[in-house]
Amino acid sequence: MADTLIANADGDRSGAPPSPPASANAAAAPPAPLSGGKLVIGTIALSLATFMNVLDSSIANVSIPAISGDLGVAPNQGTWVITSFAVANAISVPLTGWLTTRFGAVRLFVTSILLFVLSSWLCGVAPNLETLLAARILQGAVAGPMIPLSQSLLLASYPPAKSSMALALWGMTTLVAPIMGPLLGGWISDNMTWPWIFYINIPVGLGAAYATWAIYRERETPTRILPIDRIGLALLVIWVGSMQLMLDKGKELDWFHSMFIVALTITAVVGFLFFVVWEWYEKHPIVDIHLFGGRNFAAGVVAISVAYGLFFGNLVILPLWLQTIVGYTATDAGIVMAPVGIFAIILSPIIGRALPKVDARWVATAAFITFGIVSLMRSGFTTGVDTRTLMIPTLIQGAAMAMFFIPLTSIILSGQPPARIPAASGLSNFVRITFGAIGASISTTIWENRAALHHAQLIEQVNPYNPTYVAQLDQLMQMGMSRAQAMGVIERNISLQASMLGANDIFWISGVLFFVLIVFVWLTKRAKGAGSADAAGAH
Incomplete structure (x- = not known):
C-alpha cells in the first residue's frame, strides 16, 4: 500500500528510497x-x-x-x-x-x-x-x-x-x-x-x-x-549560499556591475543545475526533488512561492514608502501595517473549518483576486494619502492572507503519505522562503530603477519655457525663499513624486501577477484535505 501511495502521489518510481515490508508499514502506522x-x-x-x-x-x-x-x-x-x-x-x-x-x-x-x-x-x-x-x-x-x-x-x-x-x-x-x-x-x-x-x-x-x-x-x-x-549536501550549500548572498548584497553592490555579484550568480546557477541532476539520480537524495513529479505539489509550490514573493516584496516596500515619502515614523508605519493581521486571525479558523466542504482551488482563487485588488488599490496612492485610505486595503489584505496559506498548503500536501510530509513541507517551505528573498530584492531594485526613470521624465518639465514651473518658482520666491531654495523645494517634490510613481508601478505589476497566478491554482487537482488526512484515510 505504501508503494502505491508514493507512486500515486508523486510518480516517483526511480529515486525514492525502497519501501519497508508490509509488516513494517503496519507497525509504523500513524x-x-x-x-x-x-x-x-x-x-x-x-x-x-x-x-x-x-x-x-x-x-x-x-x-x-x-x-x-x-x-x-x-x-x-x-x-x-x-x-x-x-x-x-x-x-x-x-x-x-x-x-x-x-x-x-x-x-x-x-x-x-x-x-x-x-x-x-x-x-x-x-x-x-x-x-x-x-x-x-x-x-x-x-x-x-x-x-x-x-x-x-x-x-x-x-x-x-x-x-x-x-x-x-x-x-x-x-x-x-x-x-x-x-x-x-x-x-x-x-x-x-x-x-x-x-x-x-x-x-x-x-x-x-x-x-x-x-x-x-x-x-x-x-x-x-x-x-x-555528501555531494548533494555540498552542492546545496554552494548554490543556495551563493544565491542568498547575491540577493542580499546585489542592491548594495549595484548588481551585475559588480564582478563579485556576477561570480556569485554563475556559481549559483551552475551549482543548482549540477544539484538537480545529481539529486534526481541519487538513491538516497538529501532533497527529494522527485516530489515535483506530482502535479499538485509542483503547481501548488509555484503558486504559493511566487505569490509569497510578491507579498513579501510589497511588505518590504510599504514601510519604506510610508517613511520616505508619506513622512511616517518607523513606529507609525508599523501601526499602519499591523491591522493586516485582524482579518487574518479572525478568518483563519473559519476558512479551516469550511475547507473540507469546499474546493480549495476556489478559496485560493478568491485569495489571489483579493491580493490583486489590494495591489491595484495601492497603485493609485498619492503622496498626500490619508490614514483611512491606507488602512482600507491593509484590512482587506488580511482576508486574502487567511484564504492564501491554508488552501494552498492543503493542495501541496494532498495525497502525500505521512512519511513524506516532512520532506514535502520542508521543500515547499524552502522554495517559498527563497522566493520571499527574491521578491524583496527585485522589488527594491525595480522601485529604485522606476523612481530614477520617473525622476528623469519629470525633471524634463523643469525649464524656463514651462509656464507652470515658472509660476511655481515665482510663488515660492514671493514667500521669501531665494531662487536656490525655491529650486531645492521643487527638486524635493519631484523626487517624492518620482518615488511615489515608482512604488505605484510595483503595486500595479504585483496586482497583474496575482491574477496571472490563478492559472497555476487550476492546474492542480481537487484536494479534499491535507496529506495526513488522505494518508490516514488510506490506512
Missing part, C-alpha cells in the same frame, strides 16, 4: 489523533515555536542601527546579522526530510528548539560582530527544520476531517509573526537594549520544547539510517 488538553497544549507549543522562528527572521531588521552602533561597526556591516541567518536557514530548510528520517520528527524538532534557544542567548551576549554572526549562523541553521516539522506534527495531531483546521491554526502564526517582528523589534530597540530581541526567545523556546516533548515523545516517527549524500 498514531491516533490527540484530544482534549493534550491537543490544545500541543497546538500552542508547536505554534509558539513557529512564531518564535518566523519572528526572529524579521525582528532584527529594524534593530540594525542599534546593533551596529553598539558593536562599533558600519550599518552595511550590521546587515550581515540578517544575511547570515537567512543563508544558514535557507540551506537547512530543505534538509528536513533527510534529518527526520535519520533522527525522528519529535527528537529533531525539540533539539532544534533547544539549540535555537542556546544560539539566541549567544546572540544576546555577543561582545563583537564576529561572535554575533557565528551565533546567527547557528541560529539560522537549527531553525530550518522547525517550521516544516511543526506543520507535520500538527497535522498528525488532528483527525483527518480537521486537518484543514490544523493548517489554519498553523497558518495564523506564520501570518502574524512577520508583521509583529518589526513592531516588536523597534519597540525593544527604543525602550530596552538590542540583546533583548534575542533574549525573549529563551522563555518561549524552553516552554515550547518542554510541552512538545511531554506530549509528543511517545509519538516519535520511525527512523532509518541512510547514507549521507
Whole structure:
C-alpha cells in the first residue's frame, strides 16, 4: 500500500528510497489523533515555536542601527546579522526530510528548539560582530527544520476531517509573526537594549520544547539510517549560499556591475543545475526533488512561492514608502501595517473549518483576486494619502492572507503519505522562503530603477519655457525663499513624486501577477484535505 501511495502521489518510481515490508508499514502506522488538553497544549507549543522562528527572521531588521552602533561597526556591516541567518536557514530548510528520517520528527524538532534557544542567548551576549554572526549562523541553521516539522506534527495531531483546521491554526502564526517582528523589534530597540530581541526567545523556546516533548515523545516517527549524500549536501550549500548572498548584497553592490555579484550568480546557477541532476539520480537524495513529479505539489509550490514573493516584496516596500515619502515614523508605519493581521486571525479558523466542504482551488482563487485588488488599490496612492485610505486595503489584505496559506498548503500536501510530509513541507517551505528573498530584492531594485526613470521624465518639465514651473518658482520666491531654495523645494517634490510613481508601478505589476497566478491554482487537482488526512484515510 505504501508503494502505491508514493507512486500515486508523486510518480516517483526511480529515486525514492525502497519501501519497508508490509509488516513494517503496519507497525509504523500513524498514531491516533490527540484530544482534549493534550491537543490544545500541543497546538500552542508547536505554534509558539513557529512564531518564535518566523519572528526572529524579521525582528532584527529594524534593530540594525542599534546593533551596529553598539558593536562599533558600519550599518552595511550590521546587515550581515540578517544575511547570515537567512543563508544558514535557507540551506537547512530543505534538509528536513533527510534529518527526520535519520533522527525522528519529535527528537529533531525539540533539539532544534533547544539549540535555537542556546544560539539566541549567544546572540544576546555577543561582545563583537564576529561572535554575533557565528551565533546567527547557528541560529539560522537549527531553525530550518522547525517550521516544516511543526506543520507535520500538527497535522498528525488532528483527525483527518480537521486537518484543514490544523493548517489554519498553523497558518495564523506564520501570518502574524512577520508583521509583529518589526513592531516588536523597534519597540525593544527604543525602550530596552538590542540583546533583548534575542533574549525573549529563551522563555518561549524552553516552554515550547518542554510541552512538545511531554506530549509528543511517545509519538516519535520511525527512523532509518541512510547514507549521507555528501555531494548533494555540498552542492546545496554552494548554490543556495551563493544565491542568498547575491540577493542580499546585489542592491548594495549595484548588481551585475559588480564582478563579485556576477561570480556569485554563475556559481549559483551552475551549482543548482549540477544539484538537480545529481539529486534526481541519487538513491538516497538529501532533497527529494522527485516530489515535483506530482502535479499538485509542483503547481501548488509555484503558486504559493511566487505569490509569497510578491507579498513579501510589497511588505518590504510599504514601510519604506510610508517613511520616505508619506513622512511616517518607523513606529507609525508599523501601526499602519499591523491591522493586516485582524482579518487574518479572525478568518483563519473559519476558512479551516469550511475547507473540507469546499474546493480549495476556489478559496485560493478568491485569495489571489483579493491580493490583486489590494495591489491595484495601492497603485493609485498619492503622496498626500490619508490614514483611512491606507488602512482600507491593509484590512482587506488580511482576508486574502487567511484564504492564501491554508488552501494552498492543503493542495501541496494532498495525497502525500505521512512519511513524506516532512520532506514535502520542508521543500515547499524552502522554495517559498527563497522566493520571499527574491521578491524583496527585485522589488527594491525595480522601485529604485522606476523612481530614477520617473525622476528623469519629470525633471524634463523643469525649464524656463514651462509656464507652470515658472509660476511655481515665482510663488515660492514671493514667500521669501531665494531662487536656490525655491529650486531645492521643487527638486524635493519631484523626487517624492518620482518615488511615489515608482512604488505605484510595483503595486500595479504585483496586482497583474496575482491574477496571472490563478492559472497555476487550476492546474492542480481537487484536494479534499491535507496529506495526513488522505494518508490516514488510506490506512
